[in-house]
Amino acid sequence: MKPIRVGICGLGTVGGGTFNVLTRNAEEIRRRIGREIIVEMIGARRPNPACDTSAVRTSKDVFDVARDPEVDVVVELIGGYDVARELVMTAIANGKHVVTANKALIALHGNEIFAAASVKGVSVCYEAGVAGGIPVIKAIREGLAGNRINTVAGIINGTGNFILTEMRDKARDFADVLVEAQKLGYAEADPTFDVEGIDAAHKLTILASIAFGSPLQFEKAYTEGISKICPDDVKYAEELGYRIKHLGIARRRENGIELRVHPTLIPEDRLIANVDGVMNAVMVDADAVGTTMYYGAGAGAEPTASAVVADIIDVARTFDSPASSVPGLGFVSDELLDLPVLPVEEIESAYYLRLDASDQPGVMTTITGVLSDAGINIEAILQKEVHAGEQVAHIIMLTHSVQESQMNRAIAAIEALDVVSGTVTRIRMDRLD
Amino acid sequence: MKPIRVGICGLGTVGGGTFNVLTRNAEEIRRRIGREIIVEMIGARRPNPACDTSAVRTSKDVFDVARDPEVDVVVELIGGYDVARELVMTAIANGKHVVTANKALIALHGNEIFAAASVKGVSVCYEAGVAGGIPVIKAIREGLAGNRINTVAGIINGTGNFILTEMRDKARDFADVLVEAQKLGYAEADPTFDVEGIDAAHKLTILASIAFGSPLQFEKAYTEGISKICPDDVKYAEELGYRIKHLGIARRRENGIELRVHPTLIPEDRLIANVDGVMNAVMVDADAVGTTMYYGAGAGAEPTASAVVADIIDVARTFDSPASSVPGLGFVSDELLDLPVLPVEEIESAYYLRLDASDQPGVMTTITGVLSDAGINIEAILQKEVHAGEQVAHIIMLTHSVQESQMNRAIAAIEALDVVSGTVTRIRMDRLD
Numbered sequence: 001m002k003p004i005r006v007g008i009c010g011l012g013t014v015g016g017g018t019f020n021v022l023t024r025n026a027e028e029i030r031r032r033i034g035r036e037i038i039v040e041m042i043g044a045r046r047p048n049p050a051c052d053t054s055a056v057r058t059s060k061d062v063f064d065v066a067r068d069p070e071v072d073v074v075v076e077l078i079g080g081y082d083v084a085r086e087l088v089m090t091a092i093a094n095g096k097h098v099v100t101a102n103k104a105l106i107a108l109h110g111n112e113i114f115a116a117a118s119v120k121g122v123s124v125c126y127e128a129g130v131a132g133g134i135p136v137i138k139a140i141r142e143g144l145a146g147n148r149i150n151t152v153a154g155i156i157n158g159t160g161n162f163i164l165t166e167m168r169d170k171a172r173d174f175a176d177v178l179v180e181a182q183k184l185g186y187a188e189a190d191p192t193f194d195v196e197g198i199d200a201a202h203k204l205t206i207l208a209s210i211a212f213g214s215p216l217q218f219e220k221a222y223t224e225g226i227s228k229i230c231p232d233d234v235k236y237a238e239e240l241g242y243r244i245k246h247l248g249i250a251r252r253r254e255n256g257i258e259l260r261v262h263p264t265l266i267p268e269d270r271l272i273a274n275v276d277g278v279m280n281a282v283m284v285d286a287d288a289v290g291t292t293m294y295y296g297a298g299a300g301a302e303p304t305a306s307a308v309v310a311d312i313i314d315v316a317r318t319f320d321s322p323a324s325s326v327p328g329l330g331f332v333s334d335e336l337l338d339l340p341v342l343p344v345e346e347i348e349s350a351y352y353l354r355l356d357a358s359d360q361p362g363v364m365t366t367i368t369g370v371l372s373d374a375g376i377n378i379e380a381i382l383q384k385e386v387h388a389g390e391q392v393a394h395i396i397m398l399t400h401s402v403q404e405s406q407m408n409r410a411i412a413a414i415e416a417l418d419v420v421s422g423t424v425t426r427i428r429m430d431r432l433d
Numbered sequence: 434m435k436p437i438r439v440g441i442c443g444l445g446t447v448g449g450g451t452f453n454v455l456t457r458n459a460e461e462i463r464r465r466i467g468r469e470i471i472v473e474m475i476g477a478r479r480p481n482p483a484c485d486t487s488a489v490r491t492s493k494d495v496f497d498v499a500r501d502p503e504v505d506v507v508v509e510l511i512g513g514y515d516v517a518r519e520l521v522m523t524a525i526a527n528g529k530h531v532v533t534a535n536k537a538l539i540a541l542h543g544n545e546i547f548a549a550a551s552v553k554g555v556s557v558c559y560e561a562g563v564a565g566g567i568p569v570i571k572a573i574r575e576g577l578a579g580n581r582i583n584t585v586a587g588i589i590n591g592t593g594n595f596i597l598t599e600m601r602d603k604a605r606d607f608a609d610v611l612v613e614a615q616k617l618g619y620a621e622a623d624p625t626f627d628v629e630g631i632d633a634a635h636k637l638t639i640l641a642s643i644a645f646g647s648p649l650q651f652e653k654a655y656t657e658g659i660s661k662i663c664p665d666d667v668k669y670a671e672e673l674g675y676r677i678k679h680l681g682i683a684r685r686r687e688n689g690i691e692l693r694v695h696p697t698l699i700p701e702d703r704l705i706a707n708v709d710g711v712m713n714a715v716m717v718d719a720d721a722v723g724t725t726m727y728y729g730a731g732a733g734a735e736p737t738a739s740a741v742v743a744d745i746i747d748v749a750r751t752f753d754s755p756a757s758s759v760p761g762l763g764f765v766s767d768e769l770l771d772l773p774v775l776p777v778e779e780i781e782s783a784y785y786l787r788l789d790a791s792d793q794p795g796v797m798t799t800i801t802g803v804l805s806d807a808g809i810n811i812e813a814i815l816q817k818e819v820h821a822g823e824q825v826a827h828i829i830m831l832t833h834s835v836q837e838s839q840m841n842r843a844i845a846a847i848e849a850l851d852v853v854s855g856t857v858t859r860i861r862m863d864r865l866d
Binding site for chain 2: 021024025030033127133138143145147274287288289293295297300302306308310312319321324325327331332335
């Protein structure tokens with residue numbers, strides 16, 4: 001059979017890794033699919049010293065690759081939004097299959113991209129965009145395809161998980177660990193994208209669409225970062241038997257879906273609570289199979305390349321019958337349902353609350369009374385001295401599940417109490433059961 | 434598009450689950466693949482009270498299903514070896530695609546079955562055969578297809594994992610927990626298949642073939658059960674920072690592959706060490722992606738049905754172009770390599786050793802001297818009093834990695850010492866790093 005000819009656009013970390021994996025494992029790959037996959041062309045402004053590309057045609061203009069008649073599959077690894085979008089649309093217009101690791105591109109422009117690909121009868125694959133080398137897109141779109149999926153919850157940003165792990169293991173401050181993460185190359189100079197949850201929201205947006213069969217709705221995702229988490233909260237959570245993780249949660253409700261990224265207390269005996277450092281994991285709860293989890297490296301040159309190459313192999317396996325490939329969002333395009341994303345006020349969650357209150361008789365009764373009046377049940381209470389001799393105590397409460405709007409009202413009422421100083425710290429909690 | 438017509442053979446636990454999942458999620462499935470999957474026919478000696486099959490054609494003879502002209506996909510869920518083999522071969526001969534949950538069938542007769550399927554151009558899918566609802570076959574054959582896979586290590590028998598978990602959590606005896614597992618329905622009246630590792634060896638045989646691209650070689654697998662594990666060993670392992678799990682391990686070596694099922698000490702901070710109860714997990718180490726892990730329910734009606742239905746959906750997606758389906762063992766059939774399975778004497782492993790020795794000066798030096806003379810490095814030593822006042826101590830040692838034959842000689846030498854009574858208990862150890 002004719003080889004599948006790949007054009008790699010972008011030869012940075014992931015592009016270089018992809019080139020090297022395709023080259024090094026060419027024979028293993030040929031044994032798997034019965035035909036060769038060759039790198040036909042590379043589009044990159046600079047060479048990558050980690051790659052010997054001397055035998056490959058190159059261009060400084062990635063659009064040359066997207067238009068090249070000898071290229072079957074365009075691999076978009078330039079990142080960013082606008083140029084990447086134009087590049088992918090050009091490739092599709094030229095009848096090329098597309099493989100990308102660009103979660104932002106898919107989360108923001110995926111609906112348009114999949115529509116164009118559908119018209120041209122080409123595949124757009126993006127396994128590498130979510131949780132790096134973990135084949136979780138495949139697991140959801142194919143492995144769990146017999147299920148009605150209820151919840152997807154994932155640690156899908158390695159930077160954030162590294163920071164929270166260090167904060168817990170070494171009782172360190174957020175700011176302090178962030179500097180270390182930057183030194184280690186785990187966090188960017190401007191870490192906003194990772195620590196404020198935007199990157200995780202891109203990935204969650206994709207996971208939600210393939211889980212529920214709805215269009216991509218990034219702009220509706222609720223996103224909250226980890227920069228406000230204090231060591232005290234990490235410690236108190238621990239004492240109560242919980243870990244704080246930065247989770248992306250997509251959950252099917254009767255009247256729509258929840259789509260939210262925020263720090264979350266989860267019981268320490270859940271397997272996902274023990275996913276530490278830069279590792280990623282995605283938990284899926286579905287009606288037939290129950291809970292499954294997928295764990296691995298969420299970033300890095302070759303882990304990400306592993307997913308890119310798996311996508312290329314998928315394209316190769318269905319190359320002569322593209323109709324048999326899995327649809328972009330895992331559901332046939334005209335079967336996508338416009339499921340509304342619920343506003344954050346309408347989500348349901350249990351909560352961890354921390355507040356400063358006067359350390360005097362009756363205060364606890366007053367505070368718990370406010371929650372009780374709001375119909376909120378308390379699961380656990382912890383009272384901690386802040387500084388010896390001071391008349392202020394940290395009060396920590398875990399509540400049962402309520403609607404966020406209900407909790408907002410209760411928190412406002414607590415903050416209005418004379419005996420309470422400052423604001424109430426609120427971290428959502430999920431039992432994941 | 435024409436519906437895909439399924440014939441279910443066997444309507445027991447998994448057959449009933451499959452029928453119910455296909456029926457309940459029919460609409461979700463149709464949205465995914467753009468065509469209907471319908472249960473055309475059922476072959477079963479008895480109805481299943483959990484299933485309303487009144488609208489479906491039935492036969493008491495499963496071979497009627499394998500030959501029925503209206504059936505596209507035969508789902509073999511009768512279990513066992515001989516009749517199942519004949520049924521599957523009949524279905525293939527009649528040009529049907531086959532989906533099965535029967536690991537024993539695939540491990541023992543898979544080479545013959547895949548060869549026949551290849552000639553007829555039909556698929557034989559068996560995701561449900563390994564680790565129940567966890568889509569690990571798909572992960573390895575497709576999700577990690579760009580990798581050269583080095584190691585697969587899995588907790589792939591829920592009964593065994595339940596027993597070991599209970600032994601650890603409650604310091605109970607094997608025999609005692611086994612009775613409870615039987616009461617709970619987790620273990621059969623004759624538990625040999627599960628506790629002696631035969632079931633796990635079937636699954637491991639399949640995992641090894643799809644990981645390395647070699648024919649199925651069940652008869653070469655080394656299999657050791659958990660019935661000899663004592664509470665003392667569980668406790669000592671714990672003190673040393675390890676958990677004992679019944680692992681299936683397939684590992685690529687320079688001169689062949691290791692294929693072995695046995696109790697294994699693994700460091701407690703590995704995620705897989707924390708997979709408890711009846712749950713399954715499979716860890717894969719591969720050259721590009723590094724370590725990934727797949728976790729979920731390894732048995733049960735609907736978890737297993739989840740995998741069966743995913744396979745049916747895969748068949749449906751490539752129904753009009755069967756050449757685009759993934760080959761049976763993940764590699765093109767004429768590209769399978771006859772990798773030799775190493776005899777257990779040639780595997781390399783670290784070890785946990787426990788022995789009874791006289792509690793007198795110089796004994797430890799004598800014993801460690803034997804290991805040292807055999808070129809075996811000791812990583813940790815623990816000495817434990819057995820009964821107060823007695824002159825015998827339990828000595829526990831963890832060694833570095835050596836060849837098993839070397840360890841056999843060292844153990845023989847230790848057992849020959851006057852100061853050592855009885856035999857040396859040996860449990861293999863794996864850092865899984």
